[in-house]
Amino acid sequence: MSLAWTMVRHRFAAFAGTFVAIALGVAVVAGATTLWASSRPEVPARLAAAPVVVHSPSVGGGSDSYPRYRSWTAAEARALASRLVAVPGVRAAVPDPAFYVQRLIGGRATGDPDTALTDGHSWASAVLGGYRPTAGVAPRRDGEVALAGAAPGTRIEVLTARGPATWRVTATVDGPGFYVADATASALAGGVRVIGLSVSGDPARVAGEAATVAGADGLVLAGADRVRLEEEAVTRVRWIGAQLLIAMVTLGGFVAVFVVASTCALSAAQRRREIGLLRAVGATPGQVRRLLYAETLVVAVLGGAVGVPAGALAAPLLAPVLVGAGLEPAGFSVTTQPLALAGSFLLGVVVALAGAGAAARRSSRIPALDALRDAAAERRAMTAPRWVLGILTAAGGGALMAALPALPLTTRTTAALGAAMLLLVAGALLAPAMIVPLVRALTRPWRGSAVGMLVREGTLTGVRRVASTAAPVLLTVGFAALLTGTVATIEAAAGIDEAAELPATLIAAPDGTPGLSADAADRQPGVAELPTEVVMTVAGRASAYEATGKEGVNGILIGRDLPGPPPSAEVRFADGTTARLPVTGTHDGPPDLVTLPYDLVRAHDPSALTGSVLLDGPPVAAPGMKVLPVRDYVQGLLDEEGRIIDIFLAVLLGLAVGYTGVAVANTLLMATAARRGEFAALRLAGGGTSHVLRVTSAEALLAVVTGTLLGAAVAAAALLGMRHAVEAELDQRVDIVMPWSQTALVALTCAIVAVIAAAVPVLRARHGAGSR
Structure with missing residues (x-):
């Protein structure tokens, strides 16, 4: 470990890409897992002061896997409450008939529509949330209400399931919700599903005796089990947010492995003479492997030490953003999660060692004679395992794409996405083999110029180096074009399909x-x-x-x-x-x-x-109603669904582009720094720093263009297959919506990063030469 620490300390620039990838990956995982662990089900605030709650019986789950319950009639709820109040330790048993109500201001409904579905309650049930009147008297007749933020005597306009109504405020309470006379609540709610118990003594003991009394007529919950009472709408919001956080963790871990593997492979290729020298002085293959693993472990520990606090600090800042985007319920806050942070640190170490595995095994087979080599030309751009994996994934993606017409309609879209991902991976694996003819074609118009010749020959000589830059660009551009194009194509097709199913010209729809x-x-x-x-x-x-x-x-x-x-x-x-x-x-x-x-x-x-x-x-x-054309109504529904999808795409593409920037920058920084001798020879031949910058910038842009073209080609082929799948499902013609702007933005970002990363070592070398 001491040798590994010395190597990392004196050559940290060579390990910078691995360090940044691990630090970024650990920060993403630490922040996402902290947010996920903090977003746990909670007892509804309106029942927080009832340590024991009896819920109506379950009747299994629905098609969406959420549990379904039958309701008690108002008479059944009162009868069960009368039996429960006789249980020793029960001070009161209060049914809670919840109903829909929203306040109207200026004729428009206010507040959150989903929350409003259970915002109305009987006056008696206010005690279940621990709410008390701060002024006025209890509502006793129809048309009377108690609520927060309104003085007794005030008249308010509300909207219930019956329609609009005017209620007179008789009391001000210190909690959310609308509390009406018990008879009014029963009429507006219909059935009852919750009876809250006020108890003295041990809630667990009271819950056990209450369960005996309720029998099959009710489900008794106490303590932490009351989180099962969380509203389904809130649980759905948490579930959607969890999917985004899980996707962030998955993508962060996967891409971190890719970046670390790419960095370690390039580093090992550049250190062949050094490793050959170690082999020449007696180092065994096992010792070489352990050295590379130890170096990676040191970098992973340092990256984790930076990433964990960064993720922990970022999580509270992201909480309001998630709430605003509708991915977490109102009132969500982040709590300290030591296990999530420790797990993120360990995951960073495991990811780093996994990424270094292939490079360590390949480096251990370097012969001692490589210490005498000094040629820049690569002997093989493609290894045998890479050929095998590339051909297999390409064949698998092509076969799956060809088999789409024979698959069931319901699985074609998913199969097309799977085929596209296989083709993207195949493109990244086979990039070195495809780069040579593509580079020859792209550089043909400039082969007569000196810079063009240098770029062409330098690129063809360092195919593996170019592939290390082009592969992440290929994956990111292809990923961006595929996902955004698929979503846009399906949304456009779905809008046409849904509008075709609605015969009316105008539609009356909810408004808030x-x-x-x-x-x-x-x-x-x-x-x-x-x-x-x-x-x-x-x-x-x-x-x-x-x-x-x-x-x-x-x-x-x-x-x-x-x-x-x-x-x-x-x-x-x-x-x-x-x-x-x-x-x-x-x-x-x-x-x-x-x-x-x-x-x-x-x-x-x-x-x-x-x-x-x-x-x-x-x-x-x-x-609470608006009138609009059918197409606008359908488009509004699609936009609401698409808003969540757009958030997912923005986050995932942001992560992918960020990691691609790290991979491209690190590859070019390492590769350009290793070519100082080559650039010194170019200066001796009469070239200035500007000529070197033109060569490195052109090579970097050529690598990005190559990766962009390959990624766009794979995405275009996949979108054609996707279009056929969607056409078969909808039984109508579908036009492909190409995401030109998003794809161009991703490619432009990669190009800017590549040019800057290629220029930095050249400028540093010039500055160092000038200072000497």
Whole structure:
């Protein structure tokens, strides 16, 4: 280790790329894992003061894997609360009927639409969040409300699932939410799913006895288990954010290995004489391997020591950005995560050693006679393993692309992406073999000039050096063009496809709300569907179903994929009531969707909101509603979905471009510094520093152009396959949307980094020569 430390200390410039790659990778992983570990489910604030909570029974999971629950009726909830309050240690058992409400200001809905779905509560349930009145009296009649930020006597405009209403504030409370009279809450919420318990003594003991009393009628949660009560909308936000953080960790680790491997390979190639000299004085292959591993370990420890605190400091700064982007819920904050930081440091060490593995094994086979070599020409630009892996990945990508027409429609897009990634990897592996003819073609117009000849011959002599620069550019340009082009093509095609499925010219859609109220939807001329959830019992088995209320339906319509339709089924609605309805037919939608009579859904789900209404006449204005053309409505939905995708693309491409910049800069810094003798000879032949800079800059640009062309070619081929897959899925013609601006920006960034990195050693050498 002492020799390794000495080598690193005296030749740190040669290890700078590895150090920066590890430091950056550890910082990314440390920051992302800290954010991920900090984003854990939390007990809803409205239930934080209830140490024991009883939830309505589960009926399994839905198609999205989230759990589904049946509701109690208001009478069932009161009866269960009466039994629970008799449990020793229970001071109070309070049902919490939650319902949708938003405040209207200037006729427009305010606040977060998702949060608003459960913002309304009964006055009695305010105690479950620990909220208390600071002024006024409790609401007792319909049209009265208690809330924060409004003085008693104030009149406010609100929007509920019924429609707009004017409420009088009777009390000011010290917590969020709208608290109304208990009877009003029961009418607006329909069913009840939560009963909070105020307890004295040990909550765990009380929870055990409460579970005995509740039996199959309720799920008792206490202490940390109450995080299962987190709202589904909040859990979805955390899940989306987690996917981005996981992608950052994965990409950071993968690219760090690539950069370290590239750096170590180039360093080992430049140190052949040095390693040959070690072999000549008796060093064994094992000792050479251990030396290279030890050097990498030293650099990894130093990089980790810088990256861990950088990631820990960056995480709190990124938290508000994630909240603003909708990738973390409001109120999210970062906490100290020692295990995440320690794991990031260890991962950096493992990644560094893994990246150095191939170079260490190859260096250990360098013969002692290489100590006598002084030729700049490379003996082999491609090793046998690289040929094998490159050909196999190219064949695999080509075969998968050719097999796309025979694959199921639902898997073609994914298969096309997989084929594209294989082709990109194949391009990076086979880059040295493709560079020679491409460089000859690109430099043909300038072969008569002195600079052109030097660039051409220098590039063809150092193919491996050029490939080390072109390969990361190839991967990044191809990755950028492929991902942005695929997303843009699919979004454009999906917009056309969805617009084609909507026959109306105009559509009434929510405006700052999660849906249209009954007042807004029922007054519109057109076809409306009312979404809800039901529990349907078929053949003695109860399962949760998504349901929609539709005009003209007289019974239950079930999916065609379900086994032979029964003559009738028992349905439990959102308000907890049950009814036996006849099964009158099937529909061609998803199997976990059922269609019910519209009026029946409206009667049994007071909080149901209509998604949109296709208009066939003049619209009637209503709060929380806007009217717009179908294409604009569809484009708005796509833009909302695309916003998250754009964030993912921006982060991942930023990481990829950053790592590419490190790889390109490090390769050119090392390669140019190693060619000082060559440039000194050029000066002796009459060339000045400007001539050397023109040569190095031209070589750097040539490498970037080569990588860009290869990456763009692979991405273009992959996008053609992607287009065929999308056309087959949508059964319509699809035009490829090429991301010219994004691709050009990535290539330009790589070119600027390459020119600067190639120029720095030349200018430093001139300065050093002048000072002597």
